[in-house]
Amino acid sequence: MLQPMPERLPRSQRGVLRCCLVLGALSLALVSGGCGGKGGGGGNDAVLRIGTLGTTASLNMFIGGEYASYKKFYPTLVQVNVDTLKAEPNFATSWTGSADRRTWTFHTRPNAKWSDGRPLTASDAAFTFNMIARLGSGPTASWFSYVKDLAHADTPNPNTLVLHYKTPSAEVISNLGTDVPILPEHVWAPIAAGAGKRLMTFVNEPRKGRPVVSGGSFMASQHKKDEFELFARNPHAYARPKAAGIGVKFFGNPDALVTALKSGQIDAGYDVPPTAVKTLQSAGLVVKSTPTITYDELAVNTNPKKPKHRELLDPKVRRAFDAAIDRQAIVKVVYLGHAQPGASVITPAIGDWHDASIKAPAFDPAAANRLLDAAGYKRGRDGIRMAQGHPMAYEVLISTESAREFELLQAQFRTIGVELSSRSLDKEAFSAALSAPQSKYLSYDLALTTGGGGGYDPDFALKGLTCSARMFGFGSGYCNPAYDKLYARQAAVGGPERVRLVHEMQGIVAGDRAVLVLAYKDHIDSWSKQWTGFRQAIDGIYSHTTAGLLTGVERAG
């Protein structure tokens, strides 16, 4: 066998040494030019640097889903005061509804301008709403639900907008008024001409140093797909922001976001994970939680046409499940305290809409066992109960993020003789498995998912629980005609009567126990003490539910 040669290779080794020295020098150069630079300037010239997870596809609101971004550079009629949860002026300074709730009149700001200097008037708003209504079965379908009952919008004068509805509408202010961005007619009218096909390909991007024609507090001045958005202060803004701009950097994973925040590469982190709270606090950053409109739920498939595991249709079984869940443990272990035990499908985050009389059931596995025993579900030799000749063993659809929560549920259900296994799926596969086959909701047994969502109006959260939500694969398949009747009624009435109906609907869902609400989730943001003036909406500082939150943010000192 050939042995290693005794000779050394001095020249090669010197070469390796040289390589090491070059690499070392390169590293030093990189480190010296690395991060640690505090961008953003100072005083009123400072740009707030926000980091967030996810991606940014398009500034065209008929293509992308960057709702928080659109509200930075396009005005809305009203915005939500996050302290009082009431609507307050934005582009509209005042508004009135007729007694029959079919006519809504908005008085808009006089002398307002788009960022290119052209007048921003009520006719821009009328154009936007009429255009969405006209093309609602095509390119504007993603916004159509806001105007589905709108007959037409007109403008008796440049500062007055009148919305005429086909049916009484109670949600105009809290839905359309708060959510739908107003577009500049002079830019979008040619794009929306005819069947509006160009709406789906129009590149609404800053070009050659010119921002997107904007009417909000900020202008969209830079956009890099999946990387970065820059919103500079709009010189024509009627609500002038204190900061010179907002830069939003999109991160691919939460660790990178937290690391960037800790090291000063960004000034604020939007939606940081609970696991990072202590780290960020010890790094001297402000960390604040706010209750959200979303909740974790264990959905039980109660479709009467369901072919298998029909014992899940038995209300006693679902009552036992509810009593077997230790919600405090979920809050403590999964959310590290940044959540509250859940009970109702409308969370306390949106004030009066939440029915506080609905309480989370007490964690009582002994009572759950008694219920199942009394209902005749006897334990087999292996400790698993039997139902209609088969073990009470169910597959739970879970997302990749809810593995820890599933483990807790699995252990809790084992104490009542119910075996759970999991099937982890990504968002699309989860949605397909939940509604299979073909949006009929016949296959799944249990699903660990997120419910709620939307904004300060409960409509979105309530709609997901209607029978019709099944038609477009939305929600977990819950269906109760009594609930649907109330849903239709609440949309037409306002004031305390609507609140009462919404409470009644929550009572129906809680009583059915097909949607077992586990925890009301908090939203967590963190920011540097060098910045002040932050306010959190139900979805945090970079909100899609209301405009105007960042106009008061400024560099401290």
Add this chain to the structure above:
Amino acid sequence: MRSADYVIKRVAIALVTALVAVTLNFVIFRAAPGTAVSDLSQVPGATPALRQSLKREFGLDKSKWEQYGIYLGQLGHGNLGRSYQDRQPVLSDLGAALANTVPMVALGVVAAIGLGILTGALFAWRRGTRLEQLGAGVTIALFALPGQWLGLMLLIVFADVLPSGGMTNDFLIDPSFWTHAKDVLVHMALPALTLTVALYGGYTLIVRAAVLETLGEDYILTARAKGLRARTVLRRYALRNAMLPITTHVALSLSYIVTGALLVEVVFSWPGIGRAIYEAVIARDYPLLQGAFLLLTLSVVFCNLVADLLYLKLDPRVTG
């Protein structure tokens, strides 16, 4: 076999592989549960009309065969369709992502190849010594490390000195060329280093094994008996004859430069092909996935073809 026959055969195999891949590209993504429509239609203003509108727009209301025909027709005209996510031509989206991926991955892969050849040959040459034992242990450990975990660790370790995400500091106002180049290099450091470390172990082990094999050949003994210097024996006789397996491995790795490093790009928020594929999978963006995997397939096929053709030069026996 004549050289020309060999070349024709290899090119034909490459073409057939590409054609099969084109069809598989169409089938595989549609076999995954869920569609882009179910994702895009779950928005605050969702209606059944939106779902229908999106299906129409994406052509998903047509039969699979019709969709396949349209796909082939578009491909024949060099049209990869429009991305479902931003409705822009896939070709332009992939072009932009590719331009971001190539420099970062090339730096990482080339550094790994260079270091791997250097240390692999050194470990083979110094077989049985402590250096070789220690080096082999370290390279095996590095080879076993998952790239994304390594990336996260580097990200945490270098948190205060190197950027943790993105390709540039977007807050630099009108940077000069050199400032921009330095900025990109700084941002590239961690993802490229992750790739280098993750790939280095594999190259070292292959080079070491290949060189060890050649060191046992008679011609090495002859060369040494002739009194040639150790460095000459290693470089001109051992390493050159070990080039066949190394070439195959390197050629396949070069396709990696084009296709990106998916998880590394996700960890470091690098806006390249890898992250584009990741986001497209989540969004079931069929056109972008088809385009990206076509690119992947063609680059692998091309690099394999190049490796096969290089064999002609490196090893004349292949035509024998």
